[in-house]
């Protein structure tokens with residue numbers, strides 16, 4: 413698996429949101445954090461890769477343009493988690509995860525589907541939610557179920573839009589670890605939009621920093637600098653090593669714009 417983007421332009425009507433971005437080939441197993449300020453286009457980028465927003469340019473997966481991939485293959489390849497939480501409907505988690513798997517993985521036997529569901533609940537640590545109605549869950553619990561609906565299909569290209577936005581610290585770590593493991597296990601590629609730079613630095617192989625209209629930088633966690641923070645977010649900040657050696661961001665103050 414590999415993933416690259418070439419001369420990508422995305423907009424809504426006549427308004428360009430992302431102009432002419434190119435991302436060199438990312439290797440299989442890569443987890444890429446997509447970061448940047450509000451309204452810069454993180455969700456728009458993921459939606460366009462998922463085929464939900466039109467674009468010009470080329471998005472290549474495994475040496476094939478996504479736009480020319482047969483629909484059945486495309487649906488099986490992609491795993492898109494939208495920013496919005498799953499609706500609080502009266503179905504139980506098991507039912508919605510089952511439907512998500514069945515709708516896409518028509519190649520699996522009933523036994524394999526059962527196994528995939530068991531595995532997903534187990535890996536995410538949410539077996540206790542299996543028979544609970546979504547209408548009776550908290551926002552964070554529904555976010556976990558939304559992620560289970562994506563992971564159960566074992567997609568090769570994961571597009572996750574702020575998958576930890578509703579989660580407490582324990583579940584943030586749990587989810588990022590699960591995404592990390594899944595991506596490695598499946599030899600997949602994951603793009604994860606996030607506002608949490610420290611989680612991104614801890615769990616991702618690359619950080620794609622978006623700036624208005626384009627890419628500011630594609631760096632490994634140890635290449636992130638205070639200049640990136642100033643240019644992307646308009647803040648004065650530090651990038652230091654924590655006691656375990658991981659880079660961490662300390663935001664000191666907002667710079668005048």
Ligand SMILES: Nc1ncnc2c1ncn2[C@@H]1O[C@H](COP(=O)(O)OP(=O)(O)OP(=O)(O)O)[C@@H](O)[C@H]1O
Pocket residue numbers: 424429448449450451452453454455456457
């Ligand atoms: N359906 C739409 N129609 C028109 N404009 C849109 C639409 N969706 C998003 N936009 C605009 O596109 C720009 C990028 O939005 P997007 O949601 O991709 O940003 P983001 O980086 O994900 O933001 P945030 O961090 O706040 O979630 C914003 O200016 C937004 O107003």
